[in-house]
Amino acid sequence: MRTSQYLLSTLKETPASAEVISHQLMLRAGLVRNIASGLYTWLPTGLKVLKKVENIVREEMQRAGAIEVLMPMVQPADLWEESGRWQDYGPELLRLKDRHQRPFVLGPTHEEVITKLVSNEISSYKQLPLNLFQIQNKFRDEIRPRFGVMRSREFLMKDAYSFHLTAECLDETYQKMFTAYCRIFERLGLNYRPVLADTGSIGGETSHEFHVLADSGEDDIAFSDSSDYAANIEKAEALAPQGERLSAKQSLNKVSTPNVKTINDLAQFLSVEITKTVKTLLVVGSKTPVVALVLRGDHQLNEIKAEHLPQIATPLTFASDEEIFTAVNCKAGSIGPVNLPIEVIIDRSAAHLADFVCGANDDNFHFTGVNWDRDCKDYSVADIRNVVAGDPSPCGQGKLEIKRGIEVGHIFQLGEKYAQAMNCAVLTEQGKNKILTMGCYGIGVSRIVAAAIEQNHDKYGIKWPAAIAPFQAVIVPMNMHKSSRVKETANNIYKQLQEAGIDVLFDDRKERPGVMFADHELIGTPILLIIGERNLDAQQIEIKNRISGEKSLLDIKNIMSLFE
RNA sequence: CGGGGCAUAGCGCAGCCCGGUAGCGCAUCUGCUUUGGGAGCAGAGGGUCGGGAGUUCGAAUCUCUCUGCCCCGACCA
Numbered sequence: 001m002r003t004s005q006y007l008l009s010t011l012k013e014t015p016a017s018a019e020v021i022s023h024q025l026m027l028r029a030g031l032v033r034n035i036a037s038g039l040y041t042w043l044p045t046g047l048k049v050l051k052k053v054e055n056i057v058r059e060e061m062q063r064a065g066a067i068e069v070l071m072p073m074v075q076p077a078d079l080w081e082e083s084g085r086w087q088d089y090g091p092e093l094l095r096l097k098d099r100h101q102r103p104f105v106l107g108p109t110h111e112e113v114i115t116k117l118v119s120n121e122i123s124s125y126k127q128l129p130l131n132l133f134q135i136q137n138k139f140r141d142e143i144r145p146r147f148g149v150m151r152s153r154e155f156l157m158k159d160a161y162s163f164h165l166t167a168e169c170l171d172e173t174y175q176k177m178f179t180a181y182c183r184i185f186e187r188l189g190l191n192y193r194p195v196l197a198d199t200g201s202i203g204g205e206t207s208h209e210f211h212v213l214a215d216s217g218e219d220d221i222a223f224s225d226s227s228d229y230a231a232n233i234e235k236a237e238a239l240a241p242q243g244e245r246l247s248a249k250q251s252l253n254k255v256s257t258p259n260v261k262t263i264n265d266l267a268q269f270l271s272v273e274i275t276k277t278v279k280t281l282l283v284v285g286s287k288t289p290v291v292a293l294v295l296r297g298d299h300q301l302n303e304i305k306a307e308h309l310p311q312i313a314t315p316l317t318f319a320s321d322e323e324i325f326t327a328v329n330c331k332a333g334s335i336g337p338v339n340l341p342i343e344v345i346i347d348r349s350a351a352h353l354a355d356f357v358c359g360a361n362d363d364n365f366h367f368t369g370v371n372w373d374r375d376c377k378d379y380s381v382a383d384i385r386n387v388v389a390g391d392p393s394p395c396g397q398g399k400l401e402i403k404r405g406i407e408v409g410h411i412f413q414l415g416e417k418y419a420q421a422m423n424c425a426v427l428t429e430q431g432k433n434k435i436l437t438m439g440c441y442g443i444g445v446s447r448i449v450a451a452a453i454e455q456n457h458d459k460y461g462i463k464w465p466a467a468i469a470p471f472q473a474v475i476v477p478m479n480m481h482k483s484s485r486v487k488e489t490a491n492n493i494y495k496q497l498q499e500a501g502i503d504v505l506f507d508d509r510k511e512r513p514g515v516m517f518a519d520h521e522l523i524g525t526p527i528l529l530i531i532g533e534r535n536l537d538a539q540q541i542e543i544k545n546r547i548s549g550e551k552s553l554l555d556i557k558n559i560m561s562l563f564e
Numbered sequence: 565c566g567g568g569g570c571a572u573a574g575c576g577c578a579g580c581c582c583g584g585u586a587g588c589g590c591a592u593c594u595g596c597u598u599u600g601g602g603a604g605c606a607g608a609g610g611g612u613c614g615g616g617a618g619u620u621c622g623a624a625u626c627u628c629u630c631u632g633c634c635c636c637g638a639c640c641a
Contacts, residue, residue, distance in 0.1 A: 012590065012602070013576050017634060037633070091565095143565085146634090262640065279641050292641090300639065318638060332641040359641070478600055514601035521601095532600060542600090 001471070002494075003507045007044050009033075010519050020216045022453035023148030025462050029523045031449070038145025038153030045523060046449070048470040050156065053448050054135055056187050056467065057158045064180035066131040066160050071113045073137060077103035079112040083421045094141045106139040111418045111440060114161040118436070119424035122163070128426065128436070129169050131177075133160035135445060147216070150406065150450040160441040163419075165428065170437050174206065174413055177441045181210050181409050188448065189465025190408075191455055195221050196231035197410065198304050206413040210443075211405030214454040221405040222387050226398030233402065234304040236387045237394040240348040250355040250369030252338070257366045261333045263297040266366060270357060274298045277357040278350045278370075280335040282319035282327065285311055285343065290319045290327045294337050294346040296353065299385040306384045311343055334359040337376045338367055344379040346372075351381045406451040407444070414438040462524030463547050472563065473497070474505040474525040476516050478532035489541070490531050493559060502563055521546060527562060 009030030017034070018024040026032045031046030042050055058068065077095065080086040085093075094106040107113070114132060122130065135158045145153050160177070164170040178194065185192040190212050197209040209232055211221055220233035231237075260266050267274040277297035283306065285291040291311050295301055307316040324332050327342055336358030337344050350356075351372060360367045370376070391400045419425070419436040428434045449468075456463045464470070475497075477490040490506065497504040505525060507516050520528055530542040540553045543562065554562070 011575065015575070016570090016577090019635080034633090144635090264639095279639080281638070281641055283638095295639095295641095303638080316638095318641090324641080335641050476600095482599075512599060512601085512603065514599095514603080516602095517600085518602045530600080534600070 001505050003505065003509050006505070008519065008523075009043055009045075010522055018148065020147045020150065020454070021457060022150065022216070022450040025453050025457055025522070026148055026450065029462055032149060034148075038142055038151075040149055040152055040154075045470045049449050049464070049468050050446060052468045052470075053188065053452075054156070054158075054445050057184055057443055057445060058135060060180045060184045060187070061133050061158065061160060063183075064131075064176045066133045066162075068134060069114075069117075069132050070134050070136060071107070071110050071117075073107050073139065074104050075107050075110075075113055077105055079116060079422075080105055083112050083115075083418055085112070092140050092142065094139055108138055108140040109442075110134070110136075110159055111161065111414070111438075112422065115418045115422045115424045115438070118161075118163050119419075119422055122424075123426055125165050125426050125428050125434075129162060129164045129173055131160060131162040131173055131439075133158060133441070147218075148450060149446045151218070152446070155447065156445040158443040158445055162439040162441070163424070163436045164438070165426070165434060165436065167437055170413055170439050174411060174439050177411050177439070178208065181411065181441075181443070184443070185210060185212075185409070187467055188452065189456075189467050190448075190452060192408070193221065193223070193230050193405065195405070196229075196235050198232060198234045208411050209405075209407050210409030210411075212408050212448075212451040212455060213403055214406050214451065215404050216454050217404035217406040219405050219407055220386075220402050222391075222393075222400045222402050224393035224395055224398040225401055227393065227395050229393050229395035229397070231394075233386050234302065236400065238302075238348060238383050238385050238387045239392055239394055240381075240383075241352040242392075245352050245372070246354040248354055248369075248371035248374055250371075252370060252375050253368045254360050254362075254365055255368055256364060258364050260364070260366070266357065267297065270366070270368065272357055272368075276353065276355070278337070278346075278353065280337055280340075280359060282324050282332075282335065282342075284313040284317040284319060284323075286313045287311065288343060290323055290342055292335065292337060292340055292342055292344045293384055294344060294350050294358075294379075295385055296347065296350045297357075299347065299349060299388070302384055302386045305382070309345065309382060309384070311345065328361050330359075330361050330363050334361060334363050334365065336360055336367060336370070337379065338370060339376075344376070345382050345384065346379050347385045348381055348383055349385060351379075406447065406454065408448050408451050409441075409443045411441045412439060414440050457524075460518070461522030464524045464526060466526050469524065469526050471505040471523075471525045472503045473527040473529055474507060474520050474523075475529045475531065476507050476513075476520060478513050478530065478534075480508065480531075481510050483533050485536050486531055486533060489536060489556065493529065493531070493541070493556065496559065497563075500560060500563070529559075 011028045014024045015027050018027055030043050032040045035041055096104050138157045139154050142153050162173045192212050194208045194210050197207045222233050222236040223230045260269050263279050274297045278294050279297055281293045282290045303316045307314050354371055356370050357368050358370050387400055389402045393400050416435050416437050425433050425435045453462050475490050477486050480487045494506045526546050528544040539556050543554050544551045
């Protein structure tokens with residue numbers, strides 16, 4: 001490709017709307033352009049990268065035995081009513097009507113369509129197992145699209161769905177997909193981790209997420225420092241503290257705490273460690289108006305864990321000021337578990353405290369010297385907090401560390417949820433009807449492009465892993481319009497590389513060297529072939545490696561050695 | 565959805581408070597010079613100041629309204 005016949009579209013200045021580095025570089029390098037909130041056009045260079053990612057994903061899915069299909073993006077609403085998600089999915093599901101006023105949705109995922117398809121096409125156990133995938137645009141009407149294509153509303157996703165007679169068979173395919181995903185991210189050249197995950201709105205049991213590690217990631221991942229254990233913080237279990245709870249030494253004492261609003265204020269005002277305080281949060285209950293959740297002062301509520309408790313309404317909703325006042329007759333900052341007239345659930349770590357401090361259910365008062373069972377008897381204990389760095393790993397080995405990750409893949413064992421709802425069944429060997437069990441496996445193809453940049457860049461621009469670089473190499477001639485030797489050499493090398501099937505860009509613009517270098521380092525092509533009068537007497541060109549920054553001279557006749 | 569911010573040339577911004585001929589840098593185009601790391605000089609093109617309504621002799625500027633974009637949102641219990 002010659003730049004004179006191409007659309008480079010690089011920008012010198014960073015558009016003000018871009019916050020994270022990958023978004024800034026994708027705009028500056030001319031990979032994408034924003035068209036509306038969460039909607040992007042892929043420019044030629046960006047599309048080349050996207051296609052390379054897509055092809056690696058496709059090859060590995062096929063290698064693992066999955067078969068490609070393509071389903072429509074627009075789906076009839078009745079399929080979603082059949083699965084129950086017309087009610088459950090919420091405003092992320094974009095609903096629309098056609099000219100006959102028939103309701104449709106813009107597909108955020110395809111469980112319904114694929115289950116319907118398989119239920120129509122498959123009727124015998126002999127046709128199983130089956131693993132179908134597609135690579136297709138999805139639409140999710142995100143509350144807050146951000147970070148460019150990292151969290152956009154329309155995005156490219158690979159989604160696969162497998163169908164099985166037995167849980168064992170599902171498990172086998174799940175393991176194959178796990179392995180295929182590892183191969184994909186290794187081929188992409190990314191620093192990634194598979195982590196245990198919550199199954200979220202899709203439902204089901206076993207689940208792993210694949211995360212690319214990057215500080216700008218939106219998820220917290222907990223790792224053991226001495227085993228393979230890794231889990232999304234939503235899922236990572238906080239173990240109960242070791243040993244017996246200390247016995248009560250202090251007596252219950254109500255103290256005045258005027259203008260103390262926060263836990264930090266409280267700890268400071270009473271000169272106690274924040275770890276000797278508890279905070280009490282009121283959330284909407286499933287059977288009662290409100291339920292109290294009690295956490296140690298320095299801990300944070302894990303909303304996912306809390307939402308899974310049967311006493312708590314889904315989705316988790318914090319009680320309003322009015323609901324709080326109705327239930328406990330005080331303001332939010334003064335609630336505590338002592339004599340609380342509602343159901344109390346305490347976190348394992350809070351349950352281990354003795355002689356602690358809490359709100360007195362009376363504005364501007366707190367209790368000190370509080371002890372479970374003596375001062376507060378009616379409660380249950382659960383794991384409802386986020387783990388923190390230094391907690392013991394739930395696997396039993398080592399301590400947890402926490403890092404940020406970008407979720408780029410997610411695999412689930414769905415079970416029978418959709419097959420049941422849509423009556424997807426086959427006849428068994430015994431001639432009996434059996435509902436199928438399903439797995440589903442997603443990869444965010446467009447998000448991978450952004451994640452790769454987050455992990456591979458420097459102050460000059462993108463440093464693409466070789467497997468997904470838009471070009472394998474770029475020819476950068478110095479003052480080609482002045483030197484017929486440079487021009488001839490550049491053209492010859494371009495022709496030779498093209499004929500050898502190398503994806504090479506030839507910068508034939510009449511630009512100054514500095515402009516060319518800056519553009520190509522921004523775009524991040526791995527190898528720069530710099531052709532100038534300087535080295536031509538010796539029949540050499542200069543090679544610059546974008547990743548390492550190393551420069552070297554190479555005899556022109558050996559040029560193919562670069563691509564072996 | 566709630567809170568905050570922004571909207572002026574392709575991009576980045578000033579002008580607005582205090583109403584009076586729409587500006588700067590970069591980019592673009594032309595010419596000359598320059599040529600191994602985002603050049604210099606001279607000139608040129610490019611704007612319904614996000615839309616609508618109002619106040620006024622006069623609105624980018626003041627008022628109202630709509631739209632779009634960006635940021636933040638248990639941490640207080």
